[in-house]
Amino acid sequence: MVKPLSIYIHWPFCLSKCPYCDFNSHIADSVNHARWLSCFKRELSYFKNTVEGDQVVSIFFGGGTPSLMRPETVQGILEYIHDLWDVKKGCEITLEANPTSIEAGKFQDFKNAGINRVSIGVQALNDRDLKFLGRQHSAQEALSAIDVADKIFDRRTIDIIYARPEQTLKEWEEELSRALKIIKGHASLYQLTIEQGTPFYTSHKRGDFSVPTSDAGADLYDLTQDMMEAAGLPAYEVSNHAAEGQESAHNLTYWRYGDYIGVGPGAHGRVTIDGQKHATRIHRAPDIWLDRVEAHEHGLQGCEALSKTDQGEEALMMGLRLSEGVDIQSIPLNEGRLSQLVREGDLMQEGTRLIATRQGRLRLNAVLSYLLV
Ligand SMILES: C[S@@+](CC[C@H](N)C(=O)[O-])C[C@H]1O[C@@H](n2cnc3c(N)ncnc32)[C@H](O)[C@@H]1O
Ligand code: SF4
Numbered sequence: 001m002v003k004p005l006s007i008y009i010h011w012p013f014c015l016s017k018c019p020y021c022d023f024n025s026h027i028a029d030s031v032n033h034a035r036w037l038s039c040f041k042r043e044l045s046y047f048k049n050t051v052e053g054d055q056v057v058s059i060f061f062g063g064g065t066p067s068l069m070r071p072e073t074v075q076g077i078l079e080y081i082h083d084l085w086d087v088k089k090g091c092e093i094t095l096e097a098n099p100t101s102i103e104a105g106k107f108q109d110f111k112n113a114g115i116n117r118v119s120i121g122v123q124a125l126n127d128r129d130l131k132f133l134g135r136q137h138s139a140q141e142a143l144s145a146i147d148v149a150d151k152i153f154d155r156r157t158i159d160i161i162y163a164r165p166e167q168t169l170k171e172w173e174e175e176l177s178r179a180l181k182i183i184k185g186h187a188s189l190y191q192l193t194i195e196q197g198t199p200f201y202t203s204h205k206r207g208d209f210s211v212p213t214s215d216a217g218a219d220l221y222d223l224t225q226d227m228m229e230a231a232g233l234p235a236y237e238v239s240n241h242a243a244e245g246q247e248s249a250h251n252l253t254y255w256r257y258g259d260y261i262g263v264g265p266g267a268h269g270r271v272t273i274d275g276q277k278h279a280t281r282i283h284r285a286p287d288i289w290l291d292r293v294e295a296h297e298h299g300l301q302g303c304e305a306l307s308k309t310d311q312g313e314e315a316l317m318m319g320l321r322l323s324e325g326v327d328i329q330s331i332p333l334n335e336g337r338l339s340q341l342v343r344e345g346d347l348m349q350e351g352t353r354l355i356a357t358r359q360g361r362l363r364l365n366a367v368l369s370y371l372l373v
Contacts, residue, residue, distance in 0.1 A: 003272070005053030005085070006253040009040065009077060010264030011066040012286050015098075018134040019199035020161070020192060024266030024284050025064040033069075037076045039293040040263060043282075044077070046298040047261045048084040051271040056085045058092045058250035061115075067097035071106060075113035092155075092249040094119055099145035100137045107145075107152045117155040117248075119188075120145055125175050129164055146182055157186035157248070163220050164192050165209040172220055173227070180231050185246035189224055190239045191217055221362050238321045238361050255322050257315040265289040265299065270306075270314075277306045313372055316354075320347075320364060325355030337371055 014025045059081065061074065074095065081087060094117040095110055097103050107118065122142045124130050130139060137145075149156045160179060162172055179187070192211060194204045203209065212220060225235060233241040237255060240248065253260050259277075262269035266284035270277060281302040283289050289299040306314070312331040319326020329352045338354075341347040346360030346367050360367050 002054045003052055004055055004057040004088075004253075004258060005051075006058040006060070006250055006258065006260035007044075007056055007081060008250075008260055008262045008267055008269070009059070009061050009066075010063065010262065010267040010282075011061060011069050012064045012265045012284075013068055014063065014065045015068065015100075015136055016134065019203070020133060020195065022195035022198050023064065026286055028286070033073050035290060037073045039290050040073075040077050041080045042293050042297050043263045043299065044080060044084060044261075047263065047269075047271070051259070051261060051273055052275075053259055053261075053272070054086060056081060056087045056091060058248075058253060059094070060250040061095040063096055065098050065103075066095050067103040067106065067110075069095075071109035071113045074110060074115065078114040092117055094248070094250060096121065097145070097149075098137065099142040101141055101144065104145035104148040107148050111152050116153065117157070118149050118153055119157045119159065120149060122146070122158045122179075123161050124164070125160075125178050129167075132164070133161065143182065150184065155186070155246070156184060157188060158183060159188045159190065161190050161192050162224065163212050163217050165211055167212065167220070169216075169219055169223055173223060176224065176227050180227070180233075183231075183233065183241075185233075186240070186242045186248065187228075187233065188240050189228070191221065218362055222358075225358055234323065235361075236323050238364065252322075255318045257311075257318050273303075277311055279304050279306055316372070317368055320354065320356045320368065321361070323355070325350070325353045327352050328354045333371060334373060337373065341367060341371060 010024065012024050012026050013028050013031060015027070017025065017027060059078070061069070078093065093115050095115045096119045098121050120142070123133055123135055125139045127138050130137065146158070194200050194211060204211070228234060228241045232243055235241050236247050237251065240251065257270070259271050260269055261271060262280060262282060265282060265286050267282045269280040271280060272278070279302070280300060283292060283299045283301045292299040316326055316328070316331055338347070341360070342349060345357055346363070348355050348357055356364060356367065
């Protein structure tokens with residue numbers, strides 16, 4: 001049987017740092033693009049020689065801001081992946097893009113390099129909130145970038161952050177109605193989370209702004225689900241919505257607990273080595289990563305074998321995010337707690353599948369910590 005494999009490539013640079021973001025992203029005065037390409041290739045080659053996997057089924061350039069990459073770097077990486085592995089025909093190859101005019105101007109070159117899907121970080125459709133979020137683009141620039149993308153790519157998705165400070169249900173309803181006019185097949189709609197270590201964490205703690213209470217957040221989530229379902233874009237995952245057949249193959253690999261290689265600073269992976277599933281973690285610092293790859297062919301900081309219990313827990317944590325749920329035949333669970341969560345309307349069981357309800361998905365962390373004692 002063919003063993004499928006997905007590949008994640010992390011580009012860790014941004015033009016500026018958004019105050020809410022805790023992704024591994026850095027601002028650099030200069031980037032040696034040839035050196036980066038060489039190191040990506042060396043780390044890919046290391047994984048090719050180490051992990052199992054016959055066919056690449058999806059590739060994702062994430063960040064940071066991979067739309068700041070040179071198209072020839074993207075092309076060099078994709079050609080090298082084709083040299084190393086069999087790549088499935090029509091393989092989904094996504095690149096995350098920030099919607100500034102400079103980056104939109106590179107979309108055709110990214111397509112020529114092999115990208116067939118873009119994920120555009122729109123984040124908000126009004127300039128006041130974009131400014132608050134520290135974005136480098138206006139709403140109009142985002143709309144223009146979408147227009148450019150639609151002339152070039154058959155598949156594209158957008159990211160929006162809602163549940164912003166002071167955002168009312170009515171305001172979000174109006175903004176989401178406008179967003180629906182530009183959503184084509186797929187959208188990721190995230191509630192703003194205040195992440196530790198970010199500037200927002202400090203200013204929020206200081207009381208500079210407040211985010212919606214959990215009840216208000218639940219109302220915003222409900223409204224989002226209702227509007228997206230009515231528009232034929234139901235959630236297939238907690239924050240991800242798609243028309244039938246437009247789900248992201250790459251993200252489904254994560255949530256269905258498939259194997260994926262994570263390459264580049266701070267990337268994580270789940271791979272099989274000698275028949276055993278492992279969790280991999282690459283060093284986060286860009287300069288240290290470059291040095292380590294040049295010295296050892298990889299920048300791995302951790303590569304741990306996962307026990308059957310670890311794997312069951314991880315598969316459950318990922319699978320319950322999906323509206324299709326997760327097969328629990330080989331995951332031992334506390335029956336009493338499971339029945340209680342079913343009675344309380346957080347979970348439902350269909351044969352051997354366990355599915356989180358809309359209510360359960362909204363408070364998934366609490367559901368999981370109760371279930372996984
Ligand atoms: C790696 S990030 C961004 C990719 C790209 N650099 C951009 O900014 O559009 C992926 C997505 O995570 C979401 N995100 C990041 N931090 C978040 C936060 N604190 N709360 C909610 N969503 C967040 C944003 O919607 C973002 O587009
Ligand atoms: S949200 Fe995107 S652009 Fe902003 S800092 Fe994070 S990765 Fe960079």
